[in-house]
Each structure stands twice: as C-alpha cells, then as structure tokens.
Amino acid sequence: MxxxxxxxxxxxxxxxxxxxxxxxxxxxxxxxxxxxxxxxxxxxxxxxxxxxxxxxxxxxxxxxxxxxxxxxxxxxxxxxxxxxxxxxxxxxxxxxxxxxxxxxxxxxxxxxxxxxxxxxxxxxxxxxxxxxxxxxxxxxxYDPVMQALCGYMDITGHADGPPLQCGPPLxxxxxxxxxxxxxxxxxxxxxxxxxxxxxxxxxxxxxxxWLHTFLPMLDMGSPPSELKRSGNEHRQFIPVNAYQTKDGFIYMAIGSDAQWSRFVKQPLFAPLDEERFTTNEGRRKDKTELHKSIEAITQQHPSDKIAKVLAEAGIPHSPITPIENVPNLPxxxxxxxxxxxxxxxxxxxxxxxxxxxxxxxxxxxxxxxxxxxxxxxxxxxxxxxxxxxxxxxxxxxxxx
Missing domain, CATH: 3.40.50.10540 (Crotonobetainyl-coa:carnitine coa-transferase; domain 1)
Known part of the structure; x- marks a missing residue:
C-alpha cells in the first residue's frame, strides 16, 4: 500500500x-x-x-x-x-x-x-x-478507568490484596x-x-x-472465585509462578504434563516426582502445597543454577528483569x-x-x-x- x-x-x-x-x-x-x-x-x-x-x-x-x-x-x-x-x-x-x-x-x-x-x-x-x-x-x-470498569482490576493483584491496575496501559x-x-x-x-x-x-x-480465558468459563462451570486475582500464578496451568531463589526470583511456566515429566526428571526437582502431580488437574488440586515445595528447593540455590536446570529440562523460564535493564536485552x-x-x-x-x-x-x-x-x-x-x-x-x- x-x-x-x-x-x-x-x-x-x-x-x-x-x-x-x-x-x-x-x-x-x-x-x-x-x-x-x-x-x-x-x-x-x-x-x-x-x-x-x-x-x-x-x-x-x-x-x-x-x-x-x-x-x-x-x-x-x-x-x-x-x-x-x-x-x-x-x-x-x-x-x-x-x-x-x-x-x-x-x-x-x-x-x-x-x-x-x-x-x-x-x-x-x-x-x-x-x-x-x-x-x-x-x-x-482513561485507561485505568476502563480497566476498573471491564474487570481487569478485579483479576489483577494478589488474592489477599486490593484490586490493581496492570503496569502498561493495556x-x-x-x-x-x-x-x-x-x-x-x-x-x-x-x-x-x-x-x-x-x-x-x-x-x-x-x-x-480480550477476556477469552475468563468470561466464557463462567458459563462452563468455573465459579467466579476461580477467575479472581491470583498474584503471579496462573489460574489454570500449574505450576506457573515466580519463585524466590537464593539471590532473587525466577519465573517458570510448566504448560503441559510432558513438561512436568521433564521437570521432575532433573535431580534437583526429583523429590516432587509423585503420582498425584503427574496431571495438571492433580497439581491444581494441591497447588498451594506444590508451590511451597518448589520454592523450598529454589530458595536454596542461586537464580543462574535454577535457570540452567530449567533450560536442560526445556522449561520456559526467566529472571524478573528490572525495567531499567530491558533496553539492554539483546x-x-x-x-x-x-x-x-x-x-x-x-x-x-x-x-x-x-x-x-x-x-x-x-x-x-x-x-x-x-x-x-x-x-x-x-x-x-x-x-x-x-x-x-x-x-x-x-x-x-x-x-x-
């Protein structure tokens, strides 16, 4: 054109x-x-x-x-x-x-x-x-008013905290x-x-x-509480969360049972290889315990070591990049x-x-x-x- x-x-x-x-x-x-x-x-x-x-x-x-x-x-x-x-x-x-x-x-x-x-x-x-x-x-x-009106603030933030607006003006x-x-x-x-x-x-x-993964689920059995604020964790895919390490935080996302299997085959995370965690629904059922168990491991090691293990398992992950460092990402x-x-x-x-x-x-x-x-x-x-x-x-x- x-x-x-x-x-x-x-x-x-x-x-x-x-x-x-x-x-x-x-x-x-x-x-x-x-x-x-x-x-x-x-x-x-x-x-x-x-x-x-x-x-x-x-x-x-x-x-x-x-x-x-x-x-x-x-x-x-x-x-x-x-x-x-x-x-x-x-x-x-x-x-x-x-x-x-x-x-x-x-x-x-x-x-x-x-x-x-x-x-x-x-x-x-x-x-x-x-x-x-x-x-x-x-x-x-304005953007934040629309976020308030359209439910964005109701689903953003920690479960026990107040509604929050998203960082960028989405x-x-x-x-x-x-x-x-x-x-x-x-x-x-x-x-x-x-x-x-x-x-x-x-x-x-x-x-x-943009609320495809929220509104239709209300008509397919999900109670509102399942869709509300959940901090850094994903509401449906478990475990997807930010975990504290010895020197900061690392975010990881396991989006399938196959990824979970690779994850627990790594010696560092082998203690989590339990039958109840083999499916996403099983992990979701006991997600609070699982998140704590993962963080109990990650807290003992520096972020770069955790990142290396996750990379070997083919698990998507990232450090939490400070905004001032984003321009320097390659x-x-x-x-x-x-x-x-x-x-x-x-x-x-x-x-x-x-x-x-x-x-x-x-x-x-x-x-x-x-x-x-x-x-x-x-x-x-x-x-x-x-x-x-x-x-x-x-x-x-x-x-x-």
Missing part, C-alpha cells in the same frame, strides 16, 4: 499510539491540536506536559515516544472559520484518514463528525476512539492497535469499492474482547528505534512490533516529536494560503 495522509485530532495516548504505527509505515501523520485556551497555561495536548521536561515547555518525556515523526498544527475548531480550514486541509492535502479521540458528544459542535467530513472527500476513512463508542457519546474515559494500547488494524482494512476495502468508512472504536469493548537493543532530542541527546525507543520497510530505510531513527504548532505555517502555505492570510488567522486566534 502506498503511503497515505493521516489527519488526526489527537491527545493522550491511545490514538497517538495508533497513528505512530502509521509513522512506522512511512505515512504522513499530521496531529491537530486546539489553539490556546484563555486562562490556561498549557497549550494543546495535555500529555505534552507530563513527565520530565525535555525540549522547551511543551515537550515532556511522556509525550515524546508516541509522537515521533509527526507534524503538528493548531486550529480553533470552535470557530466556523477553523472548521472551514480543516475541510480545506482535507481537500487540498488529499487526506486519506481522519482520526479523533475527542468526546463524541463534541463531534458535531467541532465539525469533525463523519457525516460532515465525508462530504469533503467521499472516500475518507474516519476513525474515532472513545471510552464506550459513539453509542455513549457523553462518557469520558486498554489504551489495545484500542490503538485495533484502530490501526481497522483503518488498514478500510483502506483495503476502499481500493475495491472506492468508498470511505466510519470506524467506531470503543475502549471498553476492545478491553472486554533482542531489544538490536531492534530498538532511536531519536535525538533537539539538544543532541540520544533516546532509545521500544522496537516496533514488527519491522517495516520504511524503518529499515531510515535505519530505525525517527524525527523528534513536534513542538506545539510547529508546522502550522508550513502546512497552511502548502494548501495555498499566503503569509498575510496566515498572519490574519493567527491574529484572530484561528490557528496557532
């Missing part, structure tokens, strides 16, 4: 992550932000001001990674002239995709609803990410991935039909769509993307989920995240506005 043009009224994480995936394909992504609000110190996307200050006042650390390689323009869509300018951009830039994660109740007010924008370009692919979809236009939502990222996939599919359909499409992404629905460092701050500091980035031709061409180095309104003048000149016209729009607060 040839590179497309994406215009995205975006903020926070879920949509900025989705459009970053288009940057990885070499597509042009222009992020639209609101013009300054009277009485408010910060301008544009609130995420610009989260984390450590990196470049100027409007590029803090939390904002940088999801916004690499993008252009930035600021338009006041509360004014009719700003809405007309947005339509002009869609027409003149031949925009293929328009995205937004603005509260759906505000779409018509801002002139960004599908019905309005598709009149400017009939084959426009339009995508919205919101808390609960267009059917619930007034419902706001719902934000899942919704972003879904937007990316659905937009790609819509563009493929457009190649066949010549028609655009409206895509409605509900963060809540995509979150619940498979990460060899595929990591990079950027450079305006003052010359190198920044390591996560590798892409899958390497793309474009990322290979640019050798994995992406331009730094844009400053607020950094490309406003350049883009407006591109669509035919003269310097006096642009100056007039600025003076009247239509652009920034």
């Amino acid at each position: 040839k590179p497309q043009v994406v215009l995205s009224l975006e903020q926070a994480l879920t949509l900025t992550y989705a459009t970053l995936r288009f940057v990885h394909l070499g597509w042009r992504v222009i992020r639209v932000e609101q013009t300054p609000v009277s009485g408010r110190k910060s301008k544009g996307d609130p995420n610009r001001y989260i984390g450590r200050q990196v470049a100027g006042e409007d590029r803090h650390s939390y904002f940088v990674a999801p916004n690499l390689g993008k252009e930035a323009i600021a338009i006041d869509l509360k004014q009719a002239e700003g809405q007309a300018l947005l339509k002009h951009l869609i027409k003149e830039l031949q925009v293929d995709v328009f995205c937004t994660n603005t509260l759906p109740a505000r779409h018509k007010q801002l002139g960004i609803d599908y019905e309005t924008l598709c009149k400017q370009k009939e084959d426009l692919v339009w995508c919205c990410i919101s808390a609960m979809g267009l059917a619930y236009p007034d419902v706001p939502g 719902v934000d990222l899942k919704a972003g991935d879904e937007a990316f996939i659905q937009i790609i599919l819509a563009l493929m359909e457009r190649n066949e039909t010549g028609k655009g499409k409206q895509i409605d992404i509900s963060m809540a629905q995509v979150a619940v769509s 498979f990460v460092s060899s595929n990591a993307l990079r950027t450079t701050t305006p003052d010359g500091r190198a920044v390591r980035l996560p590798p892409p989920a899958v390497e793309t031709d474009y990322l290979r061409q640019i050798k994995g180095t992406l331009p730094f995240a844009p400053a607020y309104g950094e490309h406003t003048d350049t883009i407006l000149k591109e669509v035919g506005l003269s310097p006096p016209e642009i100056a007039s729009l600025r003076e009247r607060g239509i652009v920034a």
Whole structure:
C-alpha cells in the first residue's frame, strides 16, 4: 500500500499510539491540536506536559515516544472559520484518514463528525476512539478507568490484596492497535469499492474482547472465585509462578504434563516426582502445597543454577528483569528505534512490533516529536494560503 495522509485530532495516548504505527509505515501523520485556551497555561495536548521536561515547555518525556515523526498544527475548531480550514486541509492535502479521540458528544459542535467530513472527500476513512463508542457519546474515559470498569482490576493483584491496575496501559494500547488494524482494512476495502468508512472504536469493548480465558468459563462451570486475582500464578496451568531463589526470583511456566515429566526428571526437582502431580488437574488440586515445595528447593540455590536446570529440562523460564535493564536485552537493543532530542541527546525507543520497510530505510531513527504548532505555517502555505492570510488567522486566534 502506498503511503497515505493521516489527519488526526489527537491527545493522550491511545490514538497517538495508533497513528505512530502509521509513522512506522512511512505515512504522513499530521496531529491537530486546539489553539490556546484563555486562562490556561498549557497549550494543546495535555500529555505534552507530563513527565520530565525535555525540549522547551511543551515537550515532556511522556509525550515524546508516541509522537515521533509527526507534524503538528493548531486550529480553533470552535470557530466556523477553523472548521472551514480543516475541510480545506482535507481537500487540498488529499487526506486519506481522519482520526479523533475527542468526546463524541463534541463531534458535531467541532465539525469533525463523519457525516460532515465525508462530504469533503467521499472516500475518507474516519476513525474515532472513545471510552464506550459513539453509542455513549457523553462518557469520558482513561485507561485505568476502563480497566476498573471491564474487570481487569478485579483479576489483577494478589488474592489477599486490593484490586490493581496492570503496569502498561493495556486498554489504551489495545484500542490503538485495533484502530490501526481497522483503518488498514478500510483502506483495503476502499481500493475495491472506492468508498470511505466510519470506524467506531470503543475502549471498553476492545478491553472486554480480550477476556477469552475468563468470561466464557463462567458459563462452563468455573465459579467466579476461580477467575479472581491470583498474584503471579496462573489460574489454570500449574505450576506457573515466580519463585524466590537464593539471590532473587525466577519465573517458570510448566504448560503441559510432558513438561512436568521433564521437570521432575532433573535431580534437583526429583523429590516432587509423585503420582498425584503427574496431571495438571492433580497439581491444581494441591497447588498451594506444590508451590511451597518448589520454592523450598529454589530458595536454596542461586537464580543462574535454577535457570540452567530449567533450560536442560526445556522449561520456559526467566529472571524478573528490572525495567531499567530491558533496553539492554539483546533482542531489544538490536531492534530498538532511536531519536535525538533537539539538544543532541540520544533516546532509545521500544522496537516496533514488527519491522517495516520504511524503518529499515531510515535505519530505525525517527524525527523528534513536534513542538506545539510547529508546522502550522508550513502546512497552511502548502494548501495555498499566503503569509498575510496566515498572519490574519493567527491574529484572530484561528490557528496557532
């Protein structure tokens, strides 16, 4: 597929992550932000001001990674002239995709609803990410709230502890991935039909769509207690858990009776070779005792010795890698993307989920995240506005 043009009224994480995936394909992504609000110190996307200050006042650390390689323009869509300018951009830039994660109740007010924008370009692919979809236009939502609503917090944490949110913002990222996939599919359909499409992404629905190993089991004999918080252990496969060693922790996962058989054939774990443990159901029945018995062994030896034994048995295992050491893992460092701050500091980035031709061409180095309104003048000149016209729009607060 040839590179497309994406215009995205975006903020926070879920949509900025989705459009970053288009940057990885070499597509042009222009992020639209609101013009300054009277009485408010910060301008544009609130995420610009989260984390450590990196470049100027409007590029803090939390904002940088999801916004690499993008252009930035600021338009006041509360004014009719700003809405007309947005339509002009869609027409003149031949925009293929328009995205937004603005509260759906505000779409018509801002002139960004599908019905309005598709009149400017009939084959426009339009995508919205919101808390609960267009059917619930007034419902706001952030990732941890969706985790709470959709049961994630009820199944995360230790059995005797409070509900916890997951470490990474899984719902934000899942919704972003879904937007990316659905937009790609819509563009493929457009190649066949010549028609655009409206895509409605509900963060809540995509979150619940991942609960395949929970919800159906309620109707197949599993009591709710069997699906609740269970700390580091797997609810069904036994033993899968983190075990203390002499110098830390090691995580191991035995996912079949064949793996168990190999495990207990190792002299170190031979004392666990009992008939009652030969099947997963048997191990599950006495899992508390089994976990304690395994840890009684692992506590007596350093992690590297336990890892060697598990490797010999072909058992999946890993140390608990501190987050600061993840960039140094060989498979990460060899595929990591990079950027450079305006003052010359190198920044390591996560590798892409899958390497793309474009990322290979640019050798994995992406331009730094844009400053607020950094490309406003350049883009407006591109669509035919003269310097006096642009100056007039600025003076009247239509652009920034």
